[in-house]
Amino acid sequence: MSFWKTLFGGKAASAEPAGDKVLGEESYKGFVxxxxxxxxxxxxxxxxxIEKEIGGEHKTYRFVRADRMTSRDDLIALALSKGRQIIDEQGERIFN
Known part of the structure; x- marks a missing residue:
């Protein structure tokens, strides 16, 4: 993984880390x-x-941003929006 990807909150992994509480999800352009x-x-x-099945392998990309909020609903909307933006900008390259 590149230094820059780590520095700016991107992290590729083969599976979602245990213990993550999913607050909301959506499908978008073949990704979840x-x-x-x-x-x-x-x-x-x-x-x-952001998850996708590629070549029979389940891929997961984890993102963390500096934004903080108190509203759970606002967090869900913003996280899903940020996920769509990442997909639109990078597509499957996020898993490289």
């Missing part, structure tokens, strides 16, 4: 985007995963 709970003190930090 999940908003996950990441607590930062009394707030929630924007985090999610």
């Amino acid at each position: 985007i999940k908003a996950i709970e990441m607590k930062a003190g009394s707030e929630l930090q924007l985090a999610g995963t």
Whole structure:
């Protein structure tokens, strides 16, 4: 994994880390985007995963952003929106 990808919150993995609480999910252009709970003190930090089956292998990309909020509904909407943006910009390259 590249230094820059790690620095800016991207992380490729073969499976979703155990213990992630999925708050919401949607299908988008053949991918599954999940908003996950990441607590930062009394707030929630924007985090999610993007998943897709490629060549018979389940791939997961985890993203974490600096945005924090107190509303669970706002977090879900923003995480799903950020996931769509990542897919539109990078497509399957996120798994490389």
